[in-house]
Amino acid sequence: MYAQMIKSEGGKSREEMSPEEAAFQDRIDAGETIEPQDWMPEGYRKTLIRQIGQHAHSEIVGQLPEGNWVTRAPTLERKAILLAKVQDEAGHGLYLYCAAETLGISRDDMTEQLLSGRMKYSSIFNYPTLSWADIGAVGWLVDGAAIMNQVPLQRTSYGPYSRAMIRICKEESFHQRQGFDIMMKMAKGTEAQRRMAQDALDRFWYPSLMMFGPSDAESVHSAQNMAWRIKINGNDELRQKFVDQTVPQAEFLGLKVPDEHLKWNEEKGGYDFSEPDWEEFFAVLKGAGPESAERMKARRDAWDDGQWVRDAMTAHAEKKSARREAAE
Amino acid sequence: MSREWPLWEVFIRGSHGMSHRHVGSLHAADAEHALLSARDVYTRRNEGVSIWVVPSVQITASNPDDKGPFYEPSQSKVYRHPSFFDIPDDVGAM
Numbered sequence: 080m081y082a083q084m085i086k087s088e089g090g091k092s093r094e095e096m097s098p099e100e101a102a103f104q105d106r107i108d109a110g111e112t113i114e115p116q117d118w119m120p121e122g123y124r125k126t127l128i129r130q131i132g133q134h135a136h137s138e139i140v141g142q143l144p145e146g147n148w149v150t151r152a153p154t155l156e157r158k159a160i161l162l163a164k165v166q167d168e169a170g171h172g173l174y175l176y177c178a179a180e181t182l183g184i185s186r187d188d189m190t191e192q193l194l195s196g197r198m199k200y201s202s203i204f205n206y207p208t209l210s211w212a213d214i215g216a217v218g219w220l221v222d223g224a225a226i227m228n229q230v231p232l233q234r235t236s237y238g239p240y241s242r243a244m245i246r247i248c249k250e251e252s253f254h255q256r257q258g259f260d261i262m263m264k265m266a267k268g269t270e271a272q273r274r275m276a277q278d279a280l281d282r283f284w285y286p287s288l289m290m291f292g293p294s295d296a297e298s299v300h301s302a303q304n305m306a307w308r309i310k311i312n313g314n315d316e317l318r319q320k321f322v323d324q325t326v327p328q329a330e331f332l333g334l335k336v337p338d339e340h341l342k343w344n345e346e347k348g349g350y351d352f353s354e355p356d357w358e359e360f361f362a363v364l365k366g367a368g369p370e371s372a373e374r375m376k377a378r379r380d381a382w383d384d385g386q387w388v389r390d391a392m393t394a395h396a397e398k399k400s401a402r403r404e405a406a407e
Numbered sequence: 408m409s410r411e412w413p414l415w416e417v418f419i420r421g422s423h424g425m426s427h428r429h430v431g432s433l434h435a436a437d438a439e440h441a442l443l444s445a446r447d448v449y450t451r452r453n454e455g456v457s458i459w460v461v462p463s464v465q466i467t468a469s470n471p472d473d474k475g476p477f478y479e480p481s482q483s484k485v486y487r488h489p490s491f492f493d494i495p496d497d498v499g500a501m
Contacts, residue, residue: 116471163451170448177432180414186434187411242431250452393410396437 081137081201081225082130083292083364087300088122089307107308112238115181123307128182129198130309131240135175136193136200140374142168144208145217153211160257161214167254171247178239194379202360203290205368206282212265212272216279218258220287220325226251227321228291231311240309259328266332273333280329281337285355291318293357323349414463415441417448419455427459435460 096104100120106113113119142165149165152158176186192198203221208214229251233244265276292314295301304310329336340353363371412434418427430449435441441460450458469477485491494501 114471116468118472166447167451170451173433173448174431180432185411246431389412392436392440393412396440399437 081141081228081290082133083199083201083290085126085130085133085300085304085310087303087307088125089120089303090122090299104306107236107306111236112241113236114238122303123309124182126304126307127237127240127309128179128184130304131175131179131182131243132184132189132192132198133200135172135179135189136198137204138168138172138175140193140200140204140378141221143374143377144204144206144370145214147208148211148214151211152214157261164218164254164257167250171243171250174243174246175240178237178243181239190382194375194382196366196375199364200374201290202363202368203286204374205363205371206286207370209282210275210279212261212275212279213283215258215261215265215276216283218254218256219262219328220258220280220283221290222251222254222258223325224287224290224321226255227317227324228312234308234311236308262332262334266334276332277334280334284337288318288322288352288355289357289360289363291315291321293360319349322352326350412436412440415445415460416463416466417441417445418459418461419445419449420457421454422456427457430454432463 091100093101093104099118103113103118103120103123113123145161145165145168149158149161152161176189179189180186189198193200203224208217226248229244229248233241233248235241235244262276262279265272265279267273295314301310301313326336326341336352338353340351342351343349344351362368366372366375413436414432415435415438416432417430419430420427433441433444433448435444438460442458445458445460449455481487
């Protein structure tokens with residue numbers, strides 16, 4: 080997902096909890112919302128910073144593979160739509176950074192941790208967008224997978240995170256639909272366009288399945304994060320839901336999902352499908368993805384090249400404020 | 408690394424005559440910059456016709472730990488609610 084493999088800082092049983100921790104867990108179990116000024120266990124705070132921070136970084140880095148096609152969109156309308164979408168991703172990143180900041184980490188701290196590699200972003204954005212059809216596939220599959228996770232997260236226990244998710248979900252379905260719209264055009268277009276659409280699906284299918292993270296049946300982190308209601312569904316459960324929703328859409332497009340083991344399973348009421356290559360996933364998460372170095376370089380350059388702008392705006396604001404005070 | 412821009416809270420009034428409502432926060436160098444950023448970050452889909460930005464440090468908030476005693480005066484006065492009074496049905500709408 081946009082937040083993958085979030086290591087939890089908790090993991091205490093009822094008996095091990097202090098009275099404060101037990102009361103906190105009771106509030107969450109009762110469906111209450113935790114607000115920034117409320118008492119919270121240190122582990123909850125740290126884990127949430129990690130999760131929301133990773134989610135925010137994913138939104139920001141996620142602009143890069145799409146920004147790649149802004150200047151090469153096939154029509155002016157497609158270009159305007161793509162620009163609006165990329166602008167939304169910046170907005171989503173900002174909503175999430177603000178939510179994380181309410182937990183006591185500064186924006187610059189988070190940026191610094193992304194640039195130094197201590198904080199991660201989703202594995203999916205380390206894959207290249209080679210053709211215009213990839214922009215369709217990203218909207219359809221990547222945003223589609225993100226929605227699967229983000230819709231339940233609207234009910235997460237942390238108020239600022241939940242409110243950010245509500246705003247994001249309102250805007251996200253535009254993203255998926257514009258992607259599917261591109262895929263429809265390509266899939267029903269010339270033979271060359273159809274082949275580009277199939278190629279995009281071939282390359283983005285497994286990386287999209289990886290977005291949900293490895294099976295978490297055994298993970299203690301997942302169990303704690305679910306108890307805290309900062310993770311709502313299991314990874315396998317969401318992946319299954321995504322496959323069940325997406326396969327008929329691929330059929331509608333006349334495209335073939337690149338999985339020879341894909342088969343409807345009447346008994347479970349869902350598709351059987353092949354797992355993605357988890358070794359590849361771990362390697363990409365560690366920074367060995369095809370575009371990892373490029374993405375980090377782009378973020379570092381943006382930060383360094385923007386330094387003088389940030390400084391100039393601060394200097395200008397201070398000068399204006401000093402003048403105003405002198406005039407009073 | 409230079410200092411961060413200060414944090415601002417953003418309030419927006421929609422077009423339907425409701426009060427300004429808190430929608431989130433952002434960093435900006437000054438008030439003018441905060442307004443422009445608030446427009447870009449929080450009104451991309453006609454969410455508002457009026458924006459307020461307030462430096463976050465200027466907001467004084469009530470303490471959540473005082474939740475009980477702080478609001479006690481309103482909890483003990485049930486007669487402030489219309490449902491406290493039993494008006495016979497024959498009286499009609501009131």
